[in-house]
Amino acid sequence: MQLALDLGGVFVFGLSGALVGVRNRLDVLGILMLAGLTGLGGGVVRDVLIGSVPPANLADWRYLLVPALAGLVAFRFHPRLSRIERYINWFDALGLGLFCVTGAAKALQFGLNPVAAALLGMLTAVGGGILRDVVAGRTPLVIRNDEVYALAALAGACVVVVAWETGWYAPWVAVAGAGVCIALRLLAIRYSWRVPRAQSPD
Amino acid sequence: MQLALDLGGVFVFGLSGALVGVRNRLDVLGILMLAGLTGLGGGVVRDVLIGSVPPANLADWRYLLVPALAGLVAFRFHPRLSRIERYINWFDALGLGLFCVTGAAKALQFGLNPVAAALLGMLTAVGGGILRDVVAGRTPLVIRNDEVYALAALAGACVVVVAWETGWYAPWVAVAGAGVCIALRLLAIRYSWRVPRAQSPD
Amino acid sequence: MQLALDLGGVFVFGLSGALVGVRNRLDVLGILMLAGLTGLGGGVVRDVLIGSVPPANLADWRYLLVPALAGLVAFRFHPRLSRIERYINWFDALGLGLFCVTGAAKALQFGLNPVAAALLGMLTAVGGGILRDVVAGRTPLVIRNDEVYALAALAGACVVVVAWETGWYAPWVAVAGAGVCIALRLLAIRYSWRVPRAQSPD
Numbered sequence: 001m002q003l004a005l006d007l008g009g010v011f012v013f014g015l016s017g018a019l020v021g022v023r024n025r026l027d028v029l030g031i032l033m034l035a036g037l038t039g040l041g042g043g044v045v046r047d048v049l050i051g052s053v054p055p056a057n058l059a060d061w062r063y064l065l066v067p068a069l070a071g072l073v074a075f076r077f078h079p080r081l082s083r084i085e086r087y088i089n090w091f092d093a094l095g096l097g098l099f100c101v102t103g104a105a106k107a108l109q110f111g112l113n114p115v116a117a118a119l120l121g122m123l124t125a126v127g128g129g130i131l132r133d134v135v136a137g138r139t140p141l142v143i144r145n146d147e148v149y150a151l152a153a154l155a156g157a158c159v160v161v162v163a164w165e166t167g168w169y170a171p172w173v174a175v176a177g178a179g180v181c182i183a184l185r186l187l188a189i190r191y192s193w194r195v196p197r198a199q200s201p202d
Numbered sequence: 203m204q205l206a207l208d209l210g211g212v213f214v215f216g217l218s219g220a221l222v223g224v225r226n227r228l229d230v231l232g233i234l235m236l237a238g239l240t241g242l243g244g245g246v247v248r249d250v251l252i253g254s255v256p257p258a259n260l261a262d263w264r265y266l267l268v269p270a271l272a273g274l275v276a277f278r279f280h281p282r283l284s285r286i287e288r289y290i291n292w293f294d295a296l297g298l299g300l301f302c303v304t305g306a307a308k309a310l311q312f313g314l315n316p317v318a319a320a321l322l323g324m325l326t327a328v329g330g331g332i333l334r335d336v337v338a339g340r341t342p343l344v345i346r347n348d349e350v351y352a353l354a355a356l357a358g359a360c361v362v363v364v365a366w367e368t369g370w371y372a373p374w375v376a377v378a379g380a381g382v383c384i385a386l387r388l389l390a391i392r393y394s395w396r397v398p399r400a401q402s403p404d
Numbered sequence: 405m406q407l408a409l410d411l412g413g414v415f416v417f418g419l420s421g422a423l424v425g426v427r428n429r430l431d432v433l434g435i436l437m438l439a440g441l442t443g444l445g446g447g448v449v450r451d452v453l454i455g456s457v458p459p460a461n462l463a464d465w466r467y468l469l470v471p472a473l474a475g476l477v478a479f480r481f482h483p484r485l486s487r488i489e490r491y492i493n494w495f496d497a498l499g500l501g502l503f504c505v506t507g508a509a510k511a512l513q514f515g516l517n518p519v520a521a522a523l524l525g526m527l528t529a530v531g532g533g534i535l536r537d538v539v540a541g542r543t544p545l546v547i548r549n550d551e552v553y554a555l556a557a558l559a560g561a562c563v564v565v566v567a568w569e570t571g572w573y574a575p576w577v578a579v580a581g582a583g584v585c586i587a588l589r590l591l592a593i594r595y596s597w598r599v600p601r602a603q604s605p606d
Contacts, residue, residue: 021547021602022602024543024548025601025602026547026548026550026601026602027549027550027598027599027600027601027602028599028600028601028602029554029555029558029599030546030547030548030550030554030599031602033547033554034547036523044453048250048255048452048453049246049250049255049256049257049260050255050256051255051256053452053453053454053455054453054454054455054514054515054516054520055453058453058516058520058523058524059516059517059520060517061517061518061519061520064519064520064523065519074602075602078602078603110256111256112256112260112261113261113262113263114263115263115266115267116256116260116261116263116266119238119260119266120260130337134336134337134538135534135538135543135544135547136543136547137542137543137544138339139226139337139338139339140337142232143223143228143232143235143236143337143338144226144228144232145229146228146229146232150231150232150235151231154231194229195229195230195231195232196229196230197227197228197229197230198223198224198227198228198229198230198233198276198277198280199280250452250457251448251452251457251458251459251462252457252458253457253458312458313458314458314462314463315463315464315465316465317465317468317469318458318462318463318465318468321440321462321468322462332539336538336539340541341428341539341540341541342539342541344434345425345430345434345437345438345539345540346428346430346434347431348430348431348434352433352434352437353433356433396431397431397432397433397434398431398432399429399430399431399432400425400426400429400430400431400432400435400478400479400482401482
């Protein structure tokens, strides 16, 4: 169950990376590389930082096949994918919710302090997208725009961290944390919530 | 004392990252992320490379709060910060001096050879700025311009490495190394010293 | 012999990084940094991912001097280097072939699964160039264009992986894998083979 959801998150993030590759007219191998970087990058960075190497994402070959599949689907069916972009937003929110709680929980298991665990949960969720954009040569979307995206991931991670520190952690807490993140993300899209920007310096 | 100086360096570098975020009109979370990346990135990369994981920067929550504070200060007071940009240059030189000696010393403690230790000292000092610029979507300043910046950090790191290898290492050597770096940096700003560029190929 | 070939690969990749620095009119330290990043980056990323830290590239000072030498050669002789750019393509193919087999073999020694080992072999070969381009502020060449480059490295790595998994691995297999990669790369240049791009979305 956990594995299936996790692979689902990798698939959706892989799709988003592959679609950036399609838009930049990369060749098929470049698209696969962007799909892998986006789907697996966040988890790999987290595992390197907490000292869990080789990263679980690389040590299990199923994690490597899923973004390849996502890349091939995007390469072959991309006109249809852009028509279903709205659904991609939903899947992306799902991936965000899953990754922020699994990232925070793994950091806590490896003994990191609560602040670091919350940040690593957020980083697991948004790190793949940052790598995707840096390698694709554009300012990372999560940093550039003011949508409630990293903030939703941080909120979901905080649910896990608070429950862990107060001794309430249980599988349903992870589900609740993911739910908080997903709900926050979808509500923010629906109602166009924004994170305040700095005033333009003049 | 060491901790206070180190946190001071993180704060100053965090400010420089946050100001780049303010200039790019990022939202407040993006500014905090750039502040953290700039203040902590160099040390995190060094620790990952020498195998000291989780990085000391993440394992101690005080290191995580300082760039958050720097980010909030920049977000709130940025018009005043740009008025004091000259002082920021001084603080930045201080951070550079502190990080190059602590970076080199830690690499030597972990058994790296002198050449690698000097390079890792330099990387600790300039790495956060490189990550800041890459994520903010511009060519890293330290590479793009020809100021005496990475060179000053390398000189400070070399002081530590030479003293270590000749058996003279002591706390005052670290202070001396930082002093060499800071003096070189400030003199270079004052007298516009430049590192030679390659001639334009034609 | 292995060491000499490996250092040769570092030198050639270092040259390619340094030439990008020369073209961007960096100062001499920036050129050295790009040379080091390009020559050593792929191996460093591989070693961090498989948990072999400090990376072999940093732990042995000879690996650090070679890109410095490449950087100085490029800085001093770059007009002549651009005249011999064709030969650089040959040397680059040599570096690609060497790095993809040593990368895959090291990943297998550290117990990674075959799929991950093949990918890490490819990453070792192309990772330095990706880092070079990201830091130099351009979309990585290996992703942007549709030449047979990463694909050649992947093919060479697969030779090693298949031989390892079937119990046939021997030094000559590594040579054969490098040969497959080099031949594929040079034939692709000679006959302008291309990897298919995604159709432009409309």
